[in-house]
Amino acid sequence: MLKLGTKSKVIVFSLFTIYSIIIIVPFLNIVMNSFKSLSEIFLTPFSLPKQLRWENYVEAWTKANLGVGYLNSFFISVFSVIGILIISSMMAYILSRYRFPFRKILYLYVIAGLAFPARLAIIPIFIMLRDVGLLNSRLGLILLYMGTGVPFSVFLLKNFLDDVPIELEESAQIDGASPWTIFRKIDLPLIKPALVVVAIVNFVSVWNDFFFPLILISDRSKETIPLAVSVFYGEYAHQWHLLSTALWLAVVPVMIIYSIMSREFISGMTQGAIK
Numbered sequence: 001m002l003k004l005g006t007k008s009k010v011i012v013f014s015l016f017t018i019y020s021i022i023i024i025v026p027f028l029n030i031v032m033n034s035f036k037s038l039s040e041i042f043l044t045p046f047s048l049p050k051q052l053r054w055e056n057y058v059e060a061w062t063k064a065n066l067g068v069g070y071l072n073s074f075f076i077s078v079f080s081v082i083g084i085l086i087i088s089s090m091m092a093y094i095l096s097r098y099r100f101p102f103r104k105i106l107y108l109y110v111i112a113g114l115a116f117p118a119r120l121a122i123i124p125i126f127i128m129l130r131d132v133g134l135l136n137s138r139l140g141l142i143l144l145y146m147g148t149g150v151p152f153s154v155f156l157l158k159n160f161l162d163d164v165p166i167e168l169e170e171s172a173q174i175d176g177a178s179p180w181t182i183f184r185k186i187d188l189p190l191i192k193p194a195l196v197v198v199a200i201v202n203f204v205s206v207w208n209d210f211f212f213p214l215i216l217i218s219d220r221s222k223e224t225i226p227l228a229v230s231v232f233y234g235e236y237a238h239q240w241h242l243l244s245t246a247l248w249l250a251v252v253p254v255m256i257i258y259s260i261m262s263r264e265f266i267s268g269m270t271q272g273a274i275k
């Protein structure tokens with residue numbers, strides 16, 4: 001196990017402190033400005049609000065079309081994550097437990113997606129979705145996000161499944177359990193931390209994605225949160241109090257999900273780092 005000296009600990013602690021300040025201070029400033037008036041932001045941009053202006057939230061929610069953005073982002077993110085979990089967990093189980101020709105080649109083919117960002121193939125993706133009638137649709141985005149999320153998810157879940165003792169499955173087989181029962185009642189509960197990591201990472205990635213909705217969605221009734229905030233910024237570029245409110249509202253769901261599942265997420269990340 002790597003042990004750090006006193007000087008190394010001070011350096012590491014200092015770097016993490018600086019990084020935390022860089023992340024936290026702008027975020028807190030956005031939250032504070034979301035409760036201020038426009039004039040108060042210009043006069044005291046880094047101070048606490050003198051009065052909490054809750055009407056900013058009502059105005060930003062209405063003008064930025066955040067209600068529609070929330071529904072679309074939630075729908076797309078949830079179903080993308082569900083699809084990724086189902087496909088990647090089954091694929092990881094097959095690659096980890098079964099021996100068949102070209103298994104390693106198939107695994108390398110799957111995780112090769114980690115090296116090639118999907119954005120590089122935006123033109124073929126656009127043409128393909130247009131030809132099958134899924135351009136400007138939520139289903140098209142869901143299928144796209146499922147495809148881009150599977151490589152990382154398979155890579156992580158397979159590593160966890162490789163460390164699950166095979167003796168547990170052999171004992172279940174002796175008792176007459178089917179492969180599906182073994183997978184569902186033994187393997188999945190044992191890799192729950194990894195499943196949580198996969199769910200949170202992909203949910204955050206899909207929720208925050210701006211590139212694909214910008215290219216593939218043209219109907220305002222189907223726009224996601226990042227797209228709605230971007231359009232709102234274009235229309236109200238100088239209304240900093242409303243922009244701060246819209247940005248704060250856009251990240252609230254991610255913070256809630258992480259706070260609820262943080263223990264499992266940290267556990268999964270820690271175990272993954274050890275592996």
